[in-house]
Amino acid sequence: MQSYSRREKAADFVSSTEAIYVYEAPVRVWHWINAVSIVVLALTGYLIGAPLLTQPGEASTNFLMGYIRFVHFTAAYLFAIGLAGRAYWAIVGNRHAREMFWVPVFSREYWMDMLTMLRYYSFLGPTPRQFSGHNPLSRFAMFFVFLLISLFMIVTGFALYGEGAQAGSWQQIAFGQVSTFIGQSQTVHTWHRLGMWAIMMFLIVHVYMAIREDIMARQNMVGTMISGYRTFRK
Template identity: 85%
Template sequence: MTMQSYSRREEARDTVPPAEAIYVYEAPVRIWHWINAVSIMVLAVTGYLIGSPLPTQPGEVSAHFLMGYIRFAHFTAAYLFAIGLAGRAYWAIVGNHHAREMFWVPVFSREYWLDTFAMLRYYAFLGPTPRQFSGHNPLSRFAMFFVFLLVSLFMSVTGFALYGEGAQAGSWQQIAFGWVRPLLGQSQGVHTWHHLGMWAILIFVILHVYAAIREDIMGRQSVVGSMISGYRTFKK
């Protein structure tokens, strides 16, 4: 599907009668979603502690490995996050058309922007309930691409750049991402941007959870449950 193919007529295939269920999210997408959610939680907590370490522990330094465990958890979650993102990109190619919605936005479509502004008015309690979508609505699609996906790529690149600094010259992380540090102000600059990216992801997560629960209640459709069963249902 190309960006020019977005139209109300084609999107009508995703608009279903009330109480009917359609299969939207395939198993790999659902598995990735929940693994990704856990990874982000671990990355946020451990990343914050890496940036603002806990007070010094009593006793001999050699008896404590707390920061080592925190860093190990952060690196493990980071690899899960990055590998999961690559796997999600692969499934966008081989999966159904809903799997591709996160990776492109029909920015040249007038109908898309009309639907997006209708969703904005709806979320601001200024407009009526817009038409329903089986997959991501236009506003969530915009947020998934321009906020979640792009910031996630930025976090992966800056994260591996910082990891390469510790892995030192010759490591694949340093070879592949060593160019990032001088571009963003050396090590401290990359740390700062990486830290700010974490807060951007957390703000997105808060709004994402709010919007999903709100749609379950006010939109009369299953949103949270659809990421468990894969089916989107609509109520009268």
């Protein structure tokens, strides 16, 4: 496993106002498509779990929930394929593209920086040094919250999809044992829905932190995911 080396730490530090190219185009495109997919999945997933009231008229003339399920499944495929593409780019992209997929948990320097960031976000410490990529706390959250929960949602989602696709489908063959491992279909539904709420809470905190850093940390965050460049103010 890679280590959080002094060279990497020094490369992260920026003291000038020079713009640094951080996020390559594939990462930025994935970020915004992924954000839209999560919002669509959350809205349609909520309605699937708490369906709308019965529509008036003949049942054969109403397919509203069917359309909602179709949109949900389409966004789910986009979300899963996008994450697979993001994993590929972590291999061929720059070092910032790999930060989401591993955390230097055995590095003392990393945990010291993490403590500094926690004190800063709790308004108990001074403004920490600037990072060109993810700071230690956001890196931790991206891996242990976003990435792991996303993988869990993909696995449980395709397990539930396999029930409708029925025996013999690739979804049922690949993920059919998930329900057996967790307990039963309804249990998978429950955990999948809890995962949705966890992702939404992460999304809210993520947006808040990005805007907060834009204002308080003398560096652009939201703009970096649009242009790819991060600039720093003295």
